[in-house]
Amino acid sequence: MIRMVLYAVGFISVTLLLILFQPGSRPTIFKDEFSNVAQTTQGPETSNMRVGEGAAQDAAVKPLIERAVQEALLTVVQSKLSPIAGQGLQADPLSNVPVDEEVTLLPKELVVGSAQRGRSEQLDLDDRALRQLTWETMSSLNVATGKSKAPGEPGSLLATIVRRSMGGTGLPSGEGDAQDSGIYVVQPGDSLISISMAIYGNVEMIGALFNANNDHIADPDSLKVGQTLVLPDR
Amino acid sequence: MLQCLALATGIVGLAVSNLFAQSIYITDDRPDFSVRVNGVDLNVTRDATGLSCPPACIQPLVSVPGVVTVGELEVLSFIEMQVAKGHGLIIDVRSPDAFQRQTLPGAVNVPQATLSVNNPYREDLLSALAVTDGSDFSAAFDLLVFSDGPDSPDAVQAVRDLVGAGYPPSKLRYYRGGLMVWRVLGLSTAHGG
Numbered sequence: 001m002i003r004m005v006l007y008a009v010g011f012i013s014v015t016l017l018l019i020l021f022q023p024g025s026r027p028t029i030f031k032d033e034f035s036n037v038a039q040t041t042q043g044p045e046t047s048n049m050r051v052g053e054g055a056a057q058d059a060a061v062k063p064l065i066e067r068a069v070q071e072a073l074l075t076v077v078q079s080k081l082s083p084i085a086g087q088g089l090q091a092d093p094l095s096n097v098p099v100d101e102e103v104t105l106l107p108k109e110l111v112v113g114s115a116q117r118g119r120s121e122q123l124d125l126d127d128r129a130l131r132q133l134t135w136e137t138m139s140s141l142n143v144a145t146g147k148s149k150a151p152g153e154p155g156s157l158l159a160t161i162v163r164r165s166m167g168g169t170g171l172p173s174g175e176g177d178a179q180d181s182g183i184y185v186v187q188p189g190d191s192l193i194s195i196s197m198a199i200y201g202n203v204e205m206i207g208a209l210f211n212a213n214n215d216h217i218a219d220p221d222s223l224k225v226g227q228t229l230v231l232p233d234r
Numbered sequence: 235m236l237q238c239l240a241l242a243t244g245i246v247g248l249a250v251s252n253l254f255a256q257s258i259y260i261t262d263d264r265p266d267f268s269v270r271v272n273g274v275d276l277n278v279t280r281d282a283t284g285l286s287c288p289p290a291c292i293q294p295l296v297s298v299p300g301v302v303t304v305g306e307l308e309v310l311s312f313i314e315m316q317v318a319k320g321h322g323l324i325i326d327v328r329s330p331d332a333f334q335r336q337t338l339p340g341a342v343n344v345p346q347a348t349l350s351v352n353n354p355y356r357e358d359l360l361s362a363l364a365v366t367d368g369s370d371f372s373a374a375f376d377l378l379v380f381s382d383g384p385d386s387p388d389a390v391q392a393v394r395d396l397v398g399a400g401y402p403p404s405k406l407r408y409y410r411g412g413l414m415v416w417r418v419l420g421l422s423t424a425h426g427g
Binding site: 001004005008011012015016125127130131133134135136137138140141142144145146147191193194197203221 | 235238239241242245246320323330342343344345347348352353354355356358359361362363364375427
């Protein structure tokens, strides 16, 4: 008798725990190495439910169930995706809508589309990654707005480096190993980004600036007022 | 003993019924929509393969009061009038990977995470949008913000963050349709970068 009670209690508590904390039901993002597409996984309840549904939804459904099947099917789905939206009347999940020539139904790939959607808020960014992302964004913005030249165009950092390596610009090299063209004293409110913008006029030099001062700056965020920074050549 | 068995089956039944949940929420607090009209019950549910709300909840038309929500024709005229003349930018707030794959023609990528309050480098980013000293928006670009589609919270959050940073709402536009509606209409897209 006591055994029955204990078994029942154990069973009920495990079930309740599983209902409360459904492992795997929180959408997680993982990268698919074949196609670099971020995919979301669904909880057990939705994936189990979908097994019984029609063939039209299988291509959309299977990627959510198993990763191995997912990768194989992704290539199949991708091959169907190459015709751009507009070839609407293929097998679509909205099959209970009466098909009318004047009604363009949503093409299936757009309903499937969740696999294609980039959800940036789900990027797990630590401070360093966020900084890197901000720098890259600023760089591309500056190129787009014309503040700095696109890589390769005359006046860009890349063009300068290429020219220098081909011996084009005779830069003074007689000032010791540092090859620096000056010193900058950190003011209140400065950051590597603002210093780079003020002195070089672009943000691409942040890396070079940091490298040239690696010995006394541990971290790009830890600039102290009054610190002297060695300014590298362009 | 019979009582224990009954209790156990009850719990199992509860767990199993959970498996049959099909629809996703329409908004955070609304799983479905039902109303009675002229004696007839009207019920609207949402079945979106592979998505869940949150985060993919359907967004309202107005993102932030004062920020105009635009459609495709307005986007085209924005490209013609503002972007081509250098006064405006089309901002794709999705991740860099999504931006690389496909985006609106002429768009620039500013991921939503970089505009959030949690980004300590946000002020530097705003300076790239021609905001001087972090608070002077007189020379700042006109921005048209878009994301995946009407169920993406990224664009709305980005607009909120920009307004929170001090951006004048009159300089912002929210393209609610996003890449999804742009593609459905057959308009051409571009690869990012």
